[in-house]
Amino acid sequence: MYRYDEFDTRLVQERVEQFRRQTGRRLNGEMDEDQFLPLRLMNGVYLQLHAYMLRINVPYGAMCSRQIRQLAHIARTYDKGYGHFTTRQNIQFNWIQLKDVPDAQGDLAEVEMHCIQSSGNCIRNTTSDQYAGVAKDEIEDPRVYCEIIRQWSTLHPEFSYLPRKFKIAVTGSPNDRAAIALHDIGLRMHRNKNGEPGFEVLVGGGQGRTPFVAKTIRDWLPPEHLLSYLEAILRVYNMDGRRDNKWKARIKILVHQTGLEEFRRLVDTEWEQIRDSVLKLPQAEIDRINAYFAPPDYEKLDDAGEAVAAWRADNADFDAWVRVNVADHKTPGYAIVNISLKSPNQPPGDMTAAQMDAFANLADEYSFGELRVNHRQNLVLADVEQLRLWELWEKLRALDLATPNIGHVSDMIVCPGLDYCSLANARSIPIAQEINERFSDMDRAHDIGELTINISGCMNACGHHHVGHIGILGVDKRGKEFYQFTLGGSSDQAASLGDRTGPGFPADKAVDAVETILNTYIEIRKDGERFLDTYRRMGMAPFKEALYGTF
Amino acid sequence: MIIANSLPNGFVVFLTAENGWAHDIDKGVIAESDAEADAMLRTAKQAEHDCAVVDPNLITVEIVDGQPCPTEYREYIRATGPSVPTPS
Amino acid sequence: MALFNEGGLAEDLFSDVSIGDELPAKGTLIVSLNQWRENRDKLIGRSEPLGIRLKSDEKPEEISADLRHFSVIALEFPAFRDGRAYSYARLLRERYGYTGELRAVGDVLLEQLHFMHRVGFNAFSITDDDAMRAWEIAAADFSVWYQPTGDGRASVMALRHGRR
Ligand code: SF4
Numbered sequence: 001m002y003r004y005d006e007f008d009t010r011l012v013q014e015r016v017e018q019f020r021r022q023t024g025r026r027l028n029g030e031m032d033e034d035q036f037l038p039l040r041l042m043n044g045v046y047l048q049l050h051a052y053m054l055r056i057n058v059p060y061g062a063m064c065s066r067q068i069r070q071l072a073h074i075a076r077t078y079d080k081g082y083g084h085f086t087t088r089q090n091i092q093f094n095w096i097q098l099k100d101v102p103d104a105q106g107d108l109a110e111v112e113m114h115c116i117q118s119s120g121n122c123i124r125n126t127t128s129d130q131y132a133g134v135a136k137d138e139i140e141d142p143r144v145y146c147e148i149i150r151q152w153s154t155l156h157p158e159f160s161y162l163p164r165k166f167k168i169a170v171t172g173s174p175n176d177r178a179a180i181a182l183h184d185i186g187l188r189m190h191r192n193k194n195g196e197p198g199f200e201v202l203v204g205g206g207q208g209r210t211p212f213v214a215k216t217i218r219d220w221l222p223p224e225h226l227l228s229y230l231e232a233i234l235r236v237y238n239m240d241g242r243r244d245n246k247w248k249a250r251i252k253i254l255v256h257q258t259g260l261e262e263f264r265r266l267v268d269t270e271w272e273q274i275r276d277s278v279l280k281l282p283q284a285e286i287d288r289i290n291a292y293f294a295p296p297d298y299e300k301l302d303d304a305g306e307a308v309a310a311w312r313a314d315n316a317d318f319d320a321w322v323r324v325n326v327a328d329h330k331t332p333g334y335a336i337v338n339i340s341l342k343s344p345n346q347p348p349g350d351m352t353a354a355q356m357d358a359f360a361n362l363a364d365e366y367s368f369g370e371l372r373v374n375h376r377q378n379l380v381l382a383d384v385e386q387l388r389l390w391e392l393w394e395k396l397r398a399l400d401l402a403t404p405n406i407g408h409v410s411d412m413i414v415c416p417g418l419d420y421c422s423l424a425n426a427r428s429i430p431i432a433q434e435i436n437e438r439f440s441d442m443d444r445a446h447d448i449g450e451l452t453i454n455i456s457g458c459m460n461a462c463g464h465h466h467v468g469h470i471g472i473l474g475v476d477k478r479g480k481e482f483y484q485f486t487l488g489g490s491s492d493q494a495a496s497l498g499d500r501t502g503p504g505f506p507a508d509k510a511v512d513a514v515e516t517i518l519n520t521y522i523e524i525r526k527d528g529e530r531f532l533d534t535y536r537r538m539g540m541a542p543f544k545e546a547l548y549g550t551f
Numbered sequence: 552m553i554i555a556n557s558l559p560n561g562f563v564v565f566l567t568a569e570n571g572w573a574h575d576i577d578k579g580v581i582a583e584s585d586a587e588a589d590a591m592l593r594t595a596k597q598a599e600h601d602c603a604v605v606d607p608n609l610i611t612v613e614i615v616d617g618q619p620c621p622t623e624y625r626e627y628i629r630a631t632g633p634s635v636p637t638p639s
Numbered sequence: 640m641a642l643f644n645e646g647g648l649a650e651d652l653f654s655d656v657s658i659g660d661e662l663p664a665k666g667t668l669i670v671s672l673n674q675w676r677e678n679r680d681k682l683i684g685r686s687e688p689l690g691i692r693l694k695s696d697e698k699p700e701e702i703s704a705d706l707r708h709f710s711v712i713a714l715e716f717p718a719f720r721d722g723r724a725y726s727y728a729r730l731l732r733e734r735y736g737y738t739g740e741l742r743a744v745g746d747v748l749l750e751q752l753h754f755m756h757r758v759g760f761n762a763f764s765i766t767d768d769d770a771m772r773a774w775e776i777a778a779a780d781f782s783v784w785y786q787p788t789g790d791g792r793a794s795v796m797a798l799r800h801g802r803r
Contacts (some may be wrong), residue, residue, distance in 0.1 A: 029602045053557070285799065
């Protein structure tokens with residue numbers, strides 16, 4: 001884990017005090033809401049339907065046990081005892097009071113966390129692969145570059161009033177677990193023909209009402225030029241991005257309207273001027289940060305295949321959990337454990353303060369005191385000894401954190417929707433809960449196989465519906481909640497946007513529609529085909545017919 | 552009725568007959584005419600200016616079982632809280 | 640409005656005529672880009688110092704060859720959310736080498752003064768109310784900076800690795 005040095009600490013503390021002053025000036029009337037709004041957003045404070053909401057950055061999804069304990073403390077002290085993990089590897093609290101925010105931020109600063117730029121038209125939390133540092137297919141640890149980007153983008157004086165928000169994602173592996181093609185900038189580590197690692201740079205991806213898969217603007221960028229190249233892209237965007245229309249202000253529209261070739265020329269022209277400036281990364285800084293991400297003190301172990309196999313043969317629930325929730329680790333004898341926050345008993349992504357505290361203890365006991373959050377609103381313990389999987393599983397079960405549904409039908413991405421969000425058109429959580437109930441039989445879920453259902457409560461697409469294998473979008477149709485479906489979306493290295501099935505369904509028919517889609521898939525799938533494969537082979541026709549009948 | 556969020560704590564509030572603010576919708580005042588509604592909105596805007604509330608708005612309600620109930624679903628959720636139980 | 644610079648409240652010696660049609664025959668003026676283009680020779684021939692005001696869609700590139708003629712360049716913020724001039728300011732300072740007064744005008748909020756200063760502004764046109772408390776609020780906020788800009792403040796990386 002990265003640890004703050006004196007500079008990082010001082011900056012975050014100064015930011016807390018600055019926001020304390022700004023909040024004071026708002027509460028005593030020196031500032032009106034219009035002036036305060038961008039300031040509070042850049043400190044993570046929204047005003048939602050019922051209350052203020054505070055969004056806290058979890059930089060590239062990495063946390064230590066001390067930090068999640070502090071989140072539990074914040075949930076209990078300033079909120080209603082729970083938090084909600086988001087697709088941007090952040091956590092948000094739904095009932096925070098404005099007057100308490102500076103204190104809560106002070107508590108966060110104590111554990112090296114902050115809310116800086118978790119909202120607003122600025123560079124947001126940089127996201128990454130939840131398997132960083134432990135994935136078998138990794139070339140270099142992406143967290144190193146994420147941390148470099150975090151520091152460069154924090155309080156950037158030039159890029160704090162961009163046309164619109166700006167999201168960057170980094171992966172160090174060819175298999176994309178961070179949905180980089182759906183970001184304003186995506187960075188994918190790979191080797192050039194001389195075998196040197198560098199970044200493929202993608203630009204202009206995004207969801208919202210006009211979704212785009214990002215395009216490659218540069219095949220290979222040496223890591224030392226990372227910041228100058230990012231600064232060049234951001235400068236072109238800051239000067240030329242549209243500011244006349246909020247819906248056309250993201251960089252994806254600029255890239256689309258300018259054309260990739262011309263946009264690349266603009267960026268390269270700018271980059272030429274600054275590539276060898278002070279922004280060039282000194283190797284000493286890369287090394288300094290890299291040292292924080294050195295592997296923990298692994299024991300010299302052999303793979304424990306036989307012992308785990310015996311437990312699995314013994315217990316079908318454990319077997320299912322290992323098959324679905326546990327992934328390969330690059331170090332012999334260790335495993336990566338995915339923790340589902342999609343239990344049928346709780347809104348997707350939610351975690352209570354008690355669960356956070358207990359989970360912090362498990363992280364200490366089983367995974368060197370570290371944990372991760374991924375963009376699918378689940379958690380990860382990255383360094384678990386295979387021989388302790390059984391033990392861990394029993395403890396997770398007691399906390400309702402062992403639902404064996406990772407990557408399956410009930411492991412949905414779900415935005416807060418109309419139950420909390422002031423921009424929503426329809427609710428998402430009740431639809432998710434109904435799906436979870438309908439498919440609660442895990443044998444059936446496992447028979448359906450790998451599947452992502454993503455649900456958004458409005459066009460803003462925080463629930464990633466465009467890239468769900470099945471996407472569900474809530475709309476408002478004359479005062480009633482309706483749900484439109486898309487099929488065939490995907491956010492991995494072969495990213496694609498889903499296709500609309502046709503007219504939407506009322507709330508009480510939406511989950512029937514999911515069932516119809518899945519039954520159709522089961523009927524027509526070939527051996528070993530995932531839902532996505534079947535859809536890509538067969539196209540929309542059979543699903544459309546099943547949903548709407550023949551006309 | 553007038554619905555708003557309290558500035559210091561953010562919670563949903565309704566304008567009362569005494570020109571104060573209450574968390575319970577049934578303590579709020581219902582306008583019986585357009586003129587009354589306009590006057591209430593002016594009061595609310597003044598309260599916004601005085602840093603008591605944020606974003607006051609007029610909403611329509613109907614009386615259900617003797618209780619005011621917002622006709623728009625969004626405002627109904629604001630008045631009654633999330634439709635799903637909160638985790639505990 | 641009040642003019643505020645690194646020394647505190649300052650007297651504004653310039654009159655901004657950039658929105659008028661006619662150029663006054665005399666005076667220490669801030670002119671628009673159009674006025675500059677149409678009256679270039681006449682303006683260069685005058686003895687008084689000259690200022691120019693650029694709108695947020697007028698890039699500094701347009702005047703980069705003429706910078707020696709200007710003692711003041713005013714960059715306009717049509718709304719405080721419009722951040723284009725932050726980039727323009729850095730280009731003027733760091734790329735085109737402008738060393739004169741760089742003034743932020745338009746919708747300029749106290750809370751933004753610090754960032755503006757960091758990108759190269761050294762004068763700010765702000766409301767009279769704000770002027771009384773401007774610098775204490777804007778300048779006191781931070782003592783560490785991650786980004787190297789042209790303002791001479793040492794970045795964190797420079798401090799960490801002992802280089803500038
Ligand atoms: S998708 Fe819409 S409803 Fe859902 S969180 Fe985003 S803005 Fe709110």
